[in-house]
């Protein structure tokens with residue numbers, strides 16, 4: 412599973428999010444090919460590597476064509492025109508974008524439209540994105556959904572989310588920070604936001620908040636796995652300190668790689684459930700792994716009165732016990748959780764990205780006293796097998812042979 416961890420110590424905007432994903436390796440060509448599936452013109456994109464505080468990152472910008480800037484939402488008759496939420500929703504629905512991208516992009520627009528509607532006391536149908544803002548918003552929001560899809564992100568975690576303080580001048584006039592649309596989106600959520608009183612401007616824009624609200628599944632948490640890459644997307648505002656969003660790509664399938672001990676102490680939690688749905692069970696297992704469980708699974712059992720049921724289990728550290736028990740008691744029908752402290756014999760693990768003639772592949776090297784093993788990362792193998800039109804078994808044998816030759820050569 413690929414997890415995107417956003418370190419939002421200087422907030423988040425649509426531009427910062429896309430800048431960070433380009434810095435992580437998102438292809439501009441692939442991104443623009445997808446974006447062109449929407450009939451929107453009058454802009455071009457700039458993706459510029461740059462440096463702030465001596466840190467290399469990426470500046471992303473949507474540049475509007477001249478007539479768009481002059482037009483600024485006013486027709487020659489002096490009337491405001493623009494695209495309504497319904498028009499934009501239809502534009503997305505009628506495109507050839509992937510269904511997951513359509514769903515996510517629409518959800519992002521809906522978040523902003525609902526918030527704007529509340530703040531300005533308009534119905535959802537009456538919320539309009541004025542022409543210039545609409546192009547920028549379409550690129551940022553549809554772009555965010557495209558970027559997550561192209562990068563194969565399964566989960567998003569947001570840490571250290573911060574906003575500034577004071578007031579800013581926008582088209583509406585002087586507004587307080589967090590800006591009204593952001594404040595509105597926070598209603599009904601417990602998304603933790605730290606307000607920085609050293610920064611007297613906006614750090615979280617409405618688009619940034621919509622990305623957080625629609626895409627993030629966990630906040631202020633660590634994620635087990637191998638950190639594959641990290642990147643920085645720069646913000647436009649002068650904040651007096653580094654204005655960047657840091658994005659980190661974590662591969663949780665390669666978790667516990669760097670355990671360098673042969674025995675450890677873990678806690679095994681278990682609960683029997685005869686009233687949980689299959690969907691809830693799968694979500695709970697995903698939620699446990701997301702919260703840092705070393706492993707989580709279910710076992711089919713038969714309970715009293717012949718009831719078919721599931722035993723839900725997970726392995727965690729003793730320090731995680733209180734938080735995970737609370738999670739299970741609040742999100743499942745469980746009314747009690749058994750726990751056991753268990754010892755495990757484990758192999759030393761190290762994961763290396765190895766370049767082979769078939770492409771790069773993660774290899775897990777395992778050792779226990781004199782016993783050694785190595786395994787190839789299944790997802791990488793599947794992807795390379797598709798690329799080279801080989802069966803996975805064939806490709807595995809070829810790559811293992813190549814590794815043996817490499818090792819013999821030293």
Ligand SMILES: O=C([S-])c1cc(C(=O)S)c[n+]([C@@H]2O[C@H](COP(=O)(O)O)[C@@H](O)[C@H]2O)c1
Nearest residue numbers: 424425530581590591592593616617618619
């Ligand atoms: O255009 C509108 S209606 C608008 C509303 C609000 C409210 O908080 S209400 C805020 N803003 C500001 O516009 C820029 C752009 O925001 P994006 O999310 O499109 O990047 C930003 O400074 C907002 O605070 C606009």
Ligand code: NI
Nearest residue numbers: 527530583592
């Ligand atoms: Ni507004």
